[in-house]
Amino acid sequence: MALAVEGLACIRGERQLFCDLTFRLAAGEALLLHGPNGSGKSSLLRLLAGFLPPAAGRVLWDAAPVTDDADAHRDRLHYLGHQDAVKSQLSAEDNLTFWAQLYGLPVAEAGQAVTSALSAAGLQRQRRLPGRYLSAGQKRRLALARLLLKPASLWLLDEPTNALDTAAVAWLGELLGNHRAHGGLVILASHVAVPLADARQLNLPEGRLA
Amino acid sequence: MSAFLAIVGRDLRLGFGAQGAMLTTLLFFVLAVSLFPLGVGPEPQILARIAAGVIWVAALLAAMLSLDRLFQTDQEDGTLDLLAQAPLPLGLVALAKTLAHWLTTGLPLSLIAPLLAILLQMDGAAIPVLLAALLLGTPSLSLIGAIGAALTLGAKRGAVLVPLLTLPLVIPVLIFGVGAVEAASYGLTAGPHLLLLGAFLAGALALSPFAIAGAIKLALE
Amino acid sequence: MFHALANPARFLRLMAVIRPWAAGVAIVGLAAGLGWGLLYSPPDYQQGETVRIMYIHVPAAWMGMFIYAAMAVASATALIWRHPVAELVAKASAPVGAVFTLICLLTGALWGKPMWGAWWVWDARLTSMLILFFIYLGYMALWEAFDDPARAGRAAAILALVGAVNLPIIKFSVDWWNTMHQPASVLTLAGPKIHPDILWPLLITALGAKGYYVWLLTLRVRAEILSRQARILRFAAATDRRAD
Numbered sequence: 001m002a003l004a005v006e007g008l009a010c011i012r013g014e015r016q017l018f019c020d021l022t023f024r025l026a027a028g029e030a031l032l033l034h035g036p037n038g039s040g041k042s043s044l045l046r047l048l049a050g051f052l053p054p055a056a057g058r059v060l061w062d063a064a065p066v067t068d069d070a071d072a073h074r075d076r077l078h079y080l081g082h083q084d085a086v087k088s089q090l091s092a093e094d095n096l097t098f099w100a101q102l103y104g105l106p107v108a109e110a111g112q113a114v115t116s117a118l119s120a121a122g123l124q125r126q127r128r129l130p131g132r133y134l135s136a137g138q139k140r141r142l143a144l145a146r147l148l149l150k151p152a153s154l155w156l157l158d159e160p161t162n163a164l165d166t167a168a169v170a171w172l173g174e175l176l177g178n179h180r181a182h183g184g185l186v187i188l189a190s191h192v193a194v195p196l197a198d199a200r201q202l203n204l205p206e207g208r209l210a
Numbered sequence: 211m212s213a214f215l216a217i218v219g220r221d222l223r224l225g226f227g228a229q230g231a232m233l234t235t236l237l238f239f240v241l242a243v244s245l246f247p248l249g250v251g252p253e254p255q256i257l258a259r260i261a262a263g264v265i266w267v268a269a270l271l272a273a274m275l276s277l278d279r280l281f282q283t284d285q286e287d288g289t290l291d292l293l294a295q296a297p298l299p300l301g302l303v304a305l306a307k308t309l310a311h312w313l314t315t316g317l318p319l320s321l322i323a324p325l326l327a328i329l330l331q332m333d334g335a336a337i338p339v340l341l342a343a344l345l346l347g348t349p350s351l352s353l354i355g356a357i358g359a360a361l362t363l364g365a366k367r368g369a370v371l372v373p374l375l376t377l378p379l380v381i382p383v384l385i386f387g388v389g390a391v392e393a394a395s396y397g398l399t400a401g402p403h404l405l406l407l408g409a410f411l412a413g414a415l416a417l418s419p420f421a422i423a424g425a426i427k428l429a430l431e
Numbered sequence: 432m433f434h435a436l437a438n439p440a441r442f443l444r445l446m447a448v449i450r451p452w453a454a455g456v457a458i459v460g461l462a463a464g465l466g467w468g469l470l471y472s473p474p475d476y477q478q479g480e481t482v483r484i485m486y487i488h489v490p491a492a493w494m495g496m497f498i499y500a501a502m503a504v505a506s507a508t509a510l511i512w513r514h515p516v517a518e519l520v521a522k523a524s525a526p527v528g529a530v531f532t533l534i535c536l537l538t539g540a541l542w543g544k545p546m547w548g549a550w551w552v553w554d555a556r557l558t559s560m561l562i563l564f565f566i567y568l569g570y571m572a573l574w575e576a577f578d579d580p581a582r583a584g585r586a587a588a589i590l591a592l593v594g595a596v597n598l599p600i601i602k603f604s605v606d607w608w609n610t611m612h613q614p615a616s617v618l619t620l621a622g623p624k625i626h627p628d629i630l631w632p633l634l635i636t637a638l639g640a641k642g643y644y645v646w647l648l649t650l651r652v653r654a655e656i657l658s659r660q661a662r663i664l665r666f667a668a669a670t671d672r673r674a675d
Contacts, residue, residue, distance in 0.1 A: 012579075013578070013579040013580075013581065014579075014580065014581065014663050014666070015663075015666060046430075046431075049291075049295070051291070051294065051430045051431060052430075052431045053431075071297070074295055074297070075297055077295075079291060079295060081288050081291050082288070083286075083287050083291075084287070084288060085287055085289040085292050086287065087220075087224065087287065087289070088287075089223075089224055089227050090223070090224075094223075098216055098220050099292065101212055101213065101216030102213050102216050102217070102292065102293070103213070103297065104212055104213055104297050105212075106212070146292075357590075357593055361573060361586045361589060362573070362576065362586075364577070364582075365573070365576035365577055365586075366576050366577070366578075367576060368576070371569075371572060371573065371576055374568070374569045374572055375572075375573060378562050378565040378569065378601070379593065379594065379597050379601075381562060381601050381604060382597075382601055385604040385607065385608040386604060389607070389608065406607075413600075417596065418593075421593050424510075424589050425589055428582055428585050428586055428589075429582075431582070
């Protein structure tokens, strides 16, 4: 499992964010995106997730362009954006159950997966609470719990630590460590320190690898 | 398939809920229809003459009411990203959401319409035809409307824009729908009108998922 | 460094070549066609001199429909081949088509007053043109509704195609509705035979109107390209200042 990016360029609203971006990420590796606001961190993540076509260059998975089989690429990744996608009218449990069903989990398995994801996120006590009563940090934890519902080799996380307290950041570190120990790849944009051991660093918009 | 049903089920729960648009839409429909006798006078002949048109126009407008929110709430809270990442073609995601929209607007509108038809002195023989025409026609409204809703995602003044884009495109539904009811009330066969409504629905069902999916992809970029 | 569109010099050159020819066709065609039609064609035995409104009304109606078709083709090109200039062609066409459609509606009303005794009659042709006018307005409103022109352009292209698929159905349904509600229109131009003295000025005017459309199009697309370049340069200047 390896992700390679070759000569990638991104244009948003007639403005070029970055160009000629090239890097490789092997199984178990993590990449941390740095850069000021508007330097294209979120756009790069959305581009890798397949939401955004690149203006130039290509994204390869195991040496094959991901556009060759967009469905396979979609199934192998988790994308977590700025928003938590938590419906305010649905309870924490129902939110997770919906995602589990969306990922195609059979009903019996879905119930099991949702329960264990809720307890991993420390939200058992809030599981019947509608989304609108959850705090920002709890919603973020719920969104992160989604990562446990479907196995995926590539995690694309945009500011995952937003609104998280110290304990929850430590939990995220654990999640990331586990994921990488199983050969998973992580690409993560964050303004604050994330517990991510020996991650490679990418500075945008210059695209310099450190 | 389970993902498709999950989307329909979730949208139904959200639609039927206290904050859902279903009750508001129905109330608007009933209110709009009951304004007409106040506007044109209570003479039974006049009301019976305009009943089909009034009910259809009110249904058209009522169906537009909640359309701009169809994909917008999901886009605002990030759910649309997840829906696009589901193991399901985006066209089917769009179809699932549109089906839920119809089940919470078009279907209840159609079911309550016979009651309003009686209030407007519609000929008794025409009422079953009205129901059939609405059941055949309102899904097309949801489908074409969903194109408008998806195209205006993230647009300025989206709420006003959706009816502006959608209403001219659904004129055939209005014409064939009213035509069916009028034919029945003149004692003619409503069959051709209903068949045309069905044909329009078949075309909309086949083509609009592509347009909706294309428009959603644009909004996700 | 900037968007590929910042330098579509080839299109600008091509348009510069087309422009004088289109202008020539427009001026000669409109002058000859309208001059012949308005001054030298025979008056109608029933309608008298008012029939001359036709020489504006009918070409305007043709142009309203023709330009929508052109817009749909340009939109398909933009969506399939991602051709950014095609998007601008569609955008630049819309107001021209809308104005031709409006001219058709207004001259229809002026013609209706003496012929039908009413400014507006829900005749099938007029009603279809009215709906076409609304569709043009929706298309233009969608272009204006986005800050990002790339997003606006592709959304508008999808709308133009949806409209193009739907327009024949709308036309059919309006004809159906019309025959249901009133006897056949008083005025059916498409009689079995049109006298050449009427047909020729009509065709020449229509040709002139097409030249006029192409002429306007080359000017409007050039303006679009230049304003897009200006926007990009302005943005770059603003970004550079911020970076200093």
